[in-house]
Amino acid sequence: MNMPQNEELLRVDNLVMHFPIYRGIVHRQVGAVHAVDGVSFSINRGETLGLVGESGCGKSTTGRTILQLYRPSSGKVYFNGIDLTELKREEIRYMRREMQMIFQDPYASLNPRMTVGEIISEPLLIHGMVKRSQIQEKVEYLLEIVKLSPTFANRYPHEFSGGQRQRIGVARALALRPSLIICDEPISALDVSIQAQIVNLLEDLQKELNLTYLFIAHDLSMVRHISDHVAVMYLGVIVEIADRSTLYNSPLHPYTQALLSAVPIPDPITDSQRKRRVLEGDVPSPVNPPSGCRFRTRCWLAQSLCSEQNPLLRSVGTNHLVACHLARS
Amino acid sequence: MSVPLLQVKSLETQFKTPEGVIHAVNGVSFGLQEGETLGIVGESGCGKSVTMLSILRLIQMPPGRIVTGEAFFDGKDLLIMSPEDIRHVRGGHIGFIFQDPMTSLNPVLTTGAQLEEPLVLHLGMNKRQARDRAVELLGMVGIPHARERLADYPHQFSGGMRQRMMIAMALACSPQILIADEPTTALDVTIQAQIIELVKRLRDELGMAIIWITHDLGVIAGLAMQVIVMYGGCIIESAPVQELYAHPCHPYTIGLLGSLPRLDSQTHQRLYSIDGLPSVLFEKPQHCPFLPRCKWVIKRCSQENPALQEQAPSHCVACWAAPLDKGI
Numbered sequence: 001m002n003m004p005q006n007e008e009l010l011r012v013d014n015l016v017m018h019f020p021i022y023r024g025i026v027h028r029q030v031g032a033v034h035a036v037d038g039v040s041f042s043i044n045r046g047e048t049l050g051l052v053g054e055s056g057c058g059k060s061t062t063g064r065t066i067l068q069l070y071r072p073s074s075g076k077v078y079f080n081g082i083d084l085t086e087l088k089r090e091e092i093r094y095m096r097r098e099m100q101m102i103f104q105d106p107y108a109s110l111n112p113r114m115t116v117g118e119i120i121s122e123p124l125l126i127h128g129m130v131k132r133s134q135i136q137e138k139v140e141y142l143l144e145i146v147k148l149s150p151t152f153a154n155r156y157p158h159e160f161s162g163g164q165r166q167r168i169g170v171a172r173a174l175a176l177r178p179s180l181i182i183c184d185e186p187i188s189a190l191d192v193s194i195q196a197q198i199v200n201l202l203e204d205l206q207k208e209l210n211l212t213y214l215f216i217a218h219d220l221s222m223v224r225h226i227s228d229h230v231a232v233m234y235l236g237v238i239v240e241i242a243d244r245s246t247l248y249n250s251p252l253h254p255y256t257q258a259l260l261s262a263v264p265i266p267d268p269i270t271d272s273q274r275k276r277r278v279l280e281g282d283v284p285s286p287v288n289p290p291s292g293c294r295f296r297t298r299c300w301l302a303q304s305l306c307s308e309q310n311p312l313l314r315s316v317g318t319n320h321l322v323a324c325h326l327a328r329s
Numbered sequence: 330m331s332v333p334l335l336q337v338k339s340l341e342t343q344f345k346t347p348e349g350v351i352h353a354v355n356g357v358s359f360g361l362q363e364g365e366t367l368g369i370v371g372e373s374g375c376g377k378s379v380t381m382l383s384i385l386r387l388i389q390m391p392p393g394r395i396v397t398g399e400a401f402f403d404g405k406d407l408l409i410m411s412p413e414d415i416r417h418v419r420g421g422h423i424g425f426i427f428q429d430p431m432t433s434l435n436p437v438l439t440t441g442a443q444l445e446e447p448l449v450l451h452l453g454m455n456k457r458q459a460r461d462r463a464v465e466l467l468g469m470v471g472i473p474h475a476r477e478r479l480a481d482y483p484h485q486f487s488g489g490m491r492q493r494m495m496i497a498m499a500l501a502c503s504p505q506i507l508i509a510d511e512p513t514t515a516l517d518v519t520i521q522a523q524i525i526e527l528v529k530r531l532r533d534e535l536g537m538a539i540i541w542i543t544h545d546l547g548v549i550a551g552l553a554m555q556v557i558v559m560y561g562g563c564i565i566e567s568a569p570v571q572e573l574y575a576h577p578c579h580p581y582t583i584g585l586l587g588s589l590p591r592l593d594s595q596t597h598q599r600l601y602s603i604d605g606l607p608s609v610l611f612e613k614p615q616h617c618p619f620l621p622r623c624k625w626v627i628k629r630c631s632q633e634n635p636a637l638q639e640q641a642p643s644h645c646v647a648c649w650a651a652p653l654d655k656g657i
Contacts, residue, residue, distance in 0.1 A: 191373055193372060193585060199600055200602055224592060225597070262518045264545065266546040269571060283517075
């Protein structure tokens with residue numbers, strides 16, 4: 001397929017998702033989990049944006065909010081120029097043909113009472129994309145493109161290993177021929193040798209079908225491998241976003257630097273020669289995030305300015321945005 | 330070489346299940362020197378955890394059964410010791426850290442009670458001494474306000490803090506060996522880095538030997554001195570850490586290293602993937618356990634399970650086809 005490149009497919013504009021916390025018998029709202037707090041980025045058609053961060057930083061919530069699985073507290077999500085946040089339920093359902101999700105846990109995301117064939121064909125039937133008579137053919141085709149045997153269609157999920165189940169999940173996501181796939185930690189529940197199989201499959205499918213991925217993960221080496229652009233999240237905000245080589249070769253935000261230096265390299269000599277920056281403490285609670293810069297409580301460079309003013313994402317080079325008062329290119 | 334601190338010989342462990350007998354560990358032998366850090370690498374189901382649990386007799390029997398084997402620690406075989414004696418070894422001489430700190434701490438006891446228990450039990454301390462030592466231990470693993478935190482319950486700690494707790498408990502009686510079973514798998518990278526730094530520091534201070542079980546070849550590279558790679562309940566390769574990463578010999582090790590994207594690689598290469606998946610061993614492998622996934626199969630591979638053989642000084646490989654031409 002030859003689609004024009006550099007065409008913006010998804011634009012997220014100042015997305016906010018707060019989950020209210022209720023307490024007491026009158027069920028009064030006492031606070032909110034600031035899961036996503038003003039996230040903006042865009043992805044071009046056929047490209048992959050890697051979204052990395054530690055657990056609880058809001059990366060999965062961002063993915064779900066984009067698909068309108070949660071209705072955002074504020075902010076806009078433009079898909080192909082259409083604002084998803086303005087749409088009614090029915091219209092969103094229709095739009096989901098174009099946007100699908102691959103989930104983290106292939107054990108929990110497949111219905112154990114349905115056969116593989118039923119799982120893969122369910123979206124086709126719901127959206128009335130094929131006639132009943134064509135379903136078998138379509139299921140076989142989908143199993144084939146994820147490199148599974150068409151004979152698996154009549155078997156149940158429990159008969160398969162984690163890697164095979166994840167392939168079934170990929171086939172289901174591809175059934176409606178979407179253009180955007182949100183991959184929410186698709187490989188982190190899998191064994192090392194199986195991870196490579198799934199990543200290679202995702203890369204092949206992207207080339208073949210001109211897919212656009214939002215690849216959510218905490219494995220920075222894998223994100224480097226698969227992404228064109230990478231965004232780093234911390235406590236609900238994007239702290240740095242850049243193209244892959246810029247982000248990994250010259251990270252400017254202290255958090256990105258610390259995160260990268262914490263990733264072990266599978267080579268004893270290189271690993272021993274690296275300078276390591278070990279962050280102290282834990283990620284603060286998103287219920288009550290620190291004032292100003294959210295990273296300041298763990299930052300070794302923090303100054304008084306950092307607690308007073310919230311640093312906004314600003315451009316420090318081509319395609320390179322950083323949210324830090326002190327970062328200099 | 331001196332007499333190893335721990336010497337395991339042809340250990341075999343099986344589990345009886347409704348589907349049949351699973352041969353989890355099939356003849357594992359290795360030695361651990363004093364002060365050495367040994368990494369055991371393998372994917373889920375390769376028998377790495379079961380090996381360690383068998384040595385400490387923590388396998389539930391039945392369904393588990395240690396068929397044969399010896400595990401000499403301090404001149405005594407752990408596998409035939411009386412329950413009384415092995416209890417003294419566990420926690421006293423050999424400390425254990427488990428993967429998931431949430432499920433391995435007792436949620437209804439304060440951390441203080443859990444930390445003081447081994448001190449009273451193994452070292453015969455009184456309450457007051459135990460409390461003082463507990464405070465000292467928490468300080469050692471970097472938990473601030475130690476004395477107050479001893480009254481807290483596990484749920485009041487974060488994941489990283491809980492793993493620090495586990496380390497403090499494992500080190501309570503100054504063990505000679507610390508066995509860590511995937512201690513950082515459930516943690517975020519920055520917390521993982523904290524824990525690894527902590528273990529390195531404690532290793533240097535206390536001079537204990539460590540067995541670090543993991544599936545992460547990256548973590549092992551920076552920590553271990555000697556590495557064992559397991560597949561299908563067998564050791565398939567063992568070598569000093571630098572030698573293993575520089576010259577992996579077994580097809581599985583080569584594949585595993587090739588399938589990892591590197592943070593420091595500048596070029597985009599397609600990942601090498603090992604086809605197929607690990608099989609469940611319902612019978613003792615009569616051929617090489619890696620045979621169904623291997624690309625270098627020769628005739629002998631399907632006839633006999635290869636034994637570990639020395640390829641280079643202190644570098645052992647269990648492969649009939651080795652040495653291989655390194656073109657993957």
